[in-house]
Amino acid sequence: MENRVLKYFLIVAREENITRAAEILHISQPALSRQLMQLEEELGAKLFIRGKRNITLTDEGLYLRQKAQEIIDLTEKTEQEFANGLTSLSGVISIGMGETAASSYIADMIYEFREQYPDVRFEIIAGNADGTKEQLDKGLLDVGILLEPTDFSKYEFVRLPVKDTWGVIVPSKCPLCQKEYVTAEDLKDRKIFISNRAVNQSMFSSWFGEHYNPNNIYLTVNLLYNAAMLVSKGMGCAVTIDGAAKLYNHPELNFRPLYPKIEQTSVLVWKKNQIASACVAKFLEFVKCNSVMVNDKK
Numbered sequence: 001m002e003n004r005v006l007k008y009f010l011i012v013a014r015e016e017n018i019t020r021a022a023e024i025l026h027i028s029q030p031a032l033s034r035q036l037m038q039l040e041e042e043l044g045a046k047l048f049i050r051g052k053r054n055i056t057l058t059d060e061g062l063y064l065r066q067k068a069q070e071i072i073d074l075t076e077k078t079e080q081e082f083a084n085g086l087t088s089l090s091g092v093i094s095i096g097m098g099e100t101a102a103s104s105y106i107a108d109m110i111y112e113f114r115e116q117y118p119d120v121r122f123e124i125i126a127g128n129a130d131g132t133k134e135q136l137d138k139g140l141l142d143v144g145i146l147l148e149p150t151d152f153s154k155y156e157f158v159r160l161p162v163k164d165t166w167g168v169i170v171p172s173k174c175p176l177c178q179k180e181y182v183t184a185e186d187l188k189d190r191k192i193f194i195s196n197r198a199v200n201q202s203m204f205s206s207w208f209g210e211h212y213n214p215n216n217i218y219l220t221v222n223l224l225y226n227a228a229m230l231v232s233k234g235m236g237c238a239v240t241i242d243g244a245a246k247l248y249n250h251p252e253l254n255f256r257p258l259y260p261k262i263e264q265t266s267v268l269v270w271k272k273n274q275i276a277s278a279c280v281a282k283f284l285e286f287v288k289c290n291s292v293m294v295n296d297k298k
Contacts, residue, residue, distance in 0.1 A: 101243030191236030
């Protein structure tokens with residue numbers, strides 16, 4: 001498979017129309033159709049269902065769209081690294097991270113690092129921990145931010161001097177806003193929104209103890225934003241960390257920590273046995289030094 005043809009395929013899949021795709025690609029429609037037919041022959045699979053006006057992807061086509069995008073992204077990232085020079089302090093550092101207290105800390109690190117190395121640029125990819133690890137494993141990210149505990153078998157890491165505290169966000173008129181902290185008994189009869197990550201649900205059910213009722217889990221989310229909007233409408237309360245809650249400074253929302261307290265430390269991770277470009281290696285060294293200095297002061 002040629003990258004050029006994969007790019008053609010992705011444009012067609014996006015446009016759902018060969019004529020529009022051909023116009024975007026500045027090639028003739030017959031030529032594009034021929035390339036797609038050759039791709040299907042090469043793979044031995046039907047990729048499209050061709051209708052009168054639009055085309056849709058088959059299951060095989062949907063699978064190829066995901067893989068093709070990963071191939072193109074990785075190819076472009078590799079080409080960019082070689083273009084910038086593997087030993088040059090220039091280029092792009094890609095970081096995967098979610099909504100945590102580490103967001104502010106890493107923002108400071110990026111600012112200070114770029115003051116010293118202005119030719120280095122950063123790409124931030126937002127997502128939950130599962131998505132970040134998947135992209136790290138595929139080589140699509142240079143580093144990622146995760147919360148402990150996590151499985152470090154595939155990663156090197158440096159522990160960051162920031163922690164997140166678990167709690168709930170509730171409407172400002174909710175009686176729980178009058179409390180210093182929230183207990184399992186306070187939540188046992190309320191509609192709860194929680195992360196769709198199994199590890200977080202397991203941790204929360206353990207904290208809930210005898211008061212845990214899976215029927216109280218009204219919905220699950222991958223990031224906080226949508227849950228926060230539902231909370232602001234009075235539909236329930238969302239279990240989250242204070243680092244994420246601070247990103248939604250909404251006048252109708254309040255954060256209250258859980259009791260007993262649950263805290264998690266952030267770690268910066270990168271794939272083991274992966275040769276880093278000069279700018280990535282320098283950034284890792286920079287974060288390590290700063291994190292050790294902060295931790296020593298504590």
